[in-house]
């Protein structure tokens with residue numbers, strides 16, 4: 001079960017007591033507040049709180065530009081201008097606080113994003129739940145032969161079944177031993193802070209994660225990208241849907257300039273200029289390495 005009965009009771013209580021506010025709210029986000037959206041087999045993402053909306057981004061930008069913003073009077077145009085010119089601080093005026101339940105190995109990738117505030121479930125204080133991420137068969141794949149940092153073809157038949165069996169058996173055995181070690185049944189029981197060290201990285205943890213919109217976009221740019229590991233990408237994709245409803249103008253600009261856009265080197269730009277003039281540019285005449293050329297062709301091809 002993604003949410004514990006206590007967590008659900010807390011949410012029900014909050015929902016039963018809506019409060020009037022003078023703060024600006026984003027209608028698209030109000031509909032998402034508190035709802036836990038399932039991710040992977042036991043995980044979820046839910047919005048606990050948020051601050052700001054598209055108008056807050058424009059309001060902050062207009063403080064810095066003053067009358068100069070009259071030339072870009074429409075909010076979406078102004079937000080696109082800010083995104084295009086990397087004027088990022090107005091986006092920091094919006095914040096989001098998420099409650100995320102995720103496997104520990106995903107949390108290790110996620111925590112590398114240092115520009116957020118995190119409060120994690122304490123396995124020193126509390127007993128972890130018996131919940132482990134076991135990939136669905138369509139995600140059990142072999143090591144990629146072209147990308148050292150990724151997976152390739154799916155494992156099939158007996159090999160896939162064997163792998164899944166190992167994952168399930170090891171998780172169950174590790175948790176049985178965890179319970180046995182902390183058990184106080186006629187004995188002292190090992191401290192929880194020590195017993196946890198024997199648990200595998202596919203066990204679930206939970207945290208509150210608060211971040212501003214500028215840094216959230218940076219996270220989404222990297223983790224919703226096709227090159228990100230599937231298990232973190234699905235969380236990023238779920239968050240993308242929330243952000244699209246929260247700040248629709250900013251999200252559209254992000255999709256256009258960041259997710260859908262590309263950064264080109266001066267050499268690559270020169271190649272494009274030569275191609276536009278009708279020159280046939282090849283890898284050999286481009287000034288790029290084979291790897292750079294392959295990636296360049298993926299962008300322009």
Ligand SMILES: Cc1cc2nc3c(=O)[nH]c(=O)nc-3n(C[C@H](O)[C@H](O)[C@H](O)COP(=O)(O)OP(=O)(O)OC[C@H]3O[C@@H](n4cnc5c(N)ncnc54)[C@H](O)[C@@H]3O)c2cc1C
Pocket residue numbers: 112113114115116215218222223227228229
């Ligand atoms: C596909 C992929 C593969 C990866 N592979 C590896 C890997 O093999 N090994 C590995 O260790 N990591 C790996 N990472 C993690 C990666 O190196 C970054 O740590 C992670 O993406 C967080 O990025 P960030 O530092 O820009 O984000 P944040 O920590 O959110 O920082 C945002 C920005 O703030 C600034 N900033 C924050 N803190 C500091 C600081 N202390 N000093 C200076 N500037 C700061 C930087 O400009 C930074 O870009 C991988 C990431 C991805 C997406």
